[in-house]
Amino acid sequence: xxxxxxxxxxxxxxxxxxxxxxxxxxxxxxxxxxxxxxxxxxxxxxxxxxxxxxxxxxxxxxxxxxxxxxxxxxxxxxxxxxxxxxxxxxxxxxxxxxxxxxxxxxxxxxxxxxxxx
Amino acid sequence: xxxxxxxxxxxxxxxxxxxxxxxxxxxxxxxxxxxxxxxxxxxxxxxxxxxxxxxxxxxxxxxxxxxxxxxxxxxxxxxxxxxxxxxxxxxxxxxxxxxxxxxxxxxxxxxxxx
Numbered sequence: 116x117x118x119x120x121x122x123x124x125x126x127x128x129x130x131x132x133x134x135x136x137x138x139x140x141x142x143x144x145x146x147x148x149x150x151x152x153x154x155x156x157x158x159x160x161x162x163x164x165x166x167x168x169x170x171x172x173x174x175x176x177x178x179x180x181x182x183x184x185x186x187x188x189x190x191x192x193x194x195x196x197x198x199x200x201x202x203x204x205x206x207x208x209x210x211x212x213x214x215x216x217x218x219x220x221x222x223x224x225x226x227x228x229x230x231x232x
Numbered sequence: 233x234x235x236x237x238x239x240x241x242x243x244x245x246x247x248x249x250x251x252x253x254x255x256x257x258x259x260x261x262x263x264x265x266x267x268x269x270x271x272x273x274x275x276x277x278x279x280x281x282x283x284x285x286x287x288x289x290x291x292x293x294x295x296x297x298x299x300x301x302x303x304x305x306x307x308x309x310x311x312x313x314x315x316x317x318x319x320x321x322x323x324x325x326x327x328x329x330x331x332x333x334x335x336x337x338x339x340x341x342x343x344x345x346x
Binding site for chain 2: 212
């Protein structure tokens with residue numbers, strides 16, 4: 116149980132285009148989803164926290180107009196990187212929590228590798 | 233504010249040698265502690281967690297971790313490393329009323345040599 120999927124697993128896009136990454140909880144309802152960014156050989160950096168049906172809360176320094184997050188249902192959150200640039204190339208990971216799961220535990224997706232050319 | 237420090241960015245060990253991955257945290261409130269593993273190009277998998285109770289937590293594959301409040305540490309150990317243990321390991325902390333938000337350490341790459 117508690118499986119989180121991400122789609123796509125890899126995406127290459129041209130500079131200036133937008134890319135949407137989906138995060139789904141497959142067998143549970145995720146009241147809260149988190150989006151992380153990870154650079155090579157570095158730790159995870161929290162970008163934003165999204166709660167179903169409300170606006171996402173962005174961490175300091177994360178451009179909310181550039182990284183659009185939508186948590187439209189209890190099983191789906193999306194991250195859209197708008198007007199992507201090469202410096203946006205990174206590994207993006209989502210995670211989800213559920214009130215019915217173990218307290219304080221996050222379930223992580225497999226990640227999405229974004230390359231902007 | 234909480235912070236997590238993983239003292240070693242890399243830990244090289246020989247196969248079948250004991251392993252210790254160190255994690256220290258800083259917090260003014262009670263914390264909950266986690267160890268995650270990440271394999272290349274994959275997400276994170278939970279290995280161990282300390283919420284309350286026994287301070288010695290046992291995980292899968294022979295790893296265990298001990299919460300030492302006096303030392304603000306949650307080091308992870310294994311008596312004998314296997315090649316399959318080679319991966320990136322992250323220590324993380326959260327606390328009550330944090331909305332399950334995790335603060336991660338910088339990660340430790342465990343390298344197992346034959």
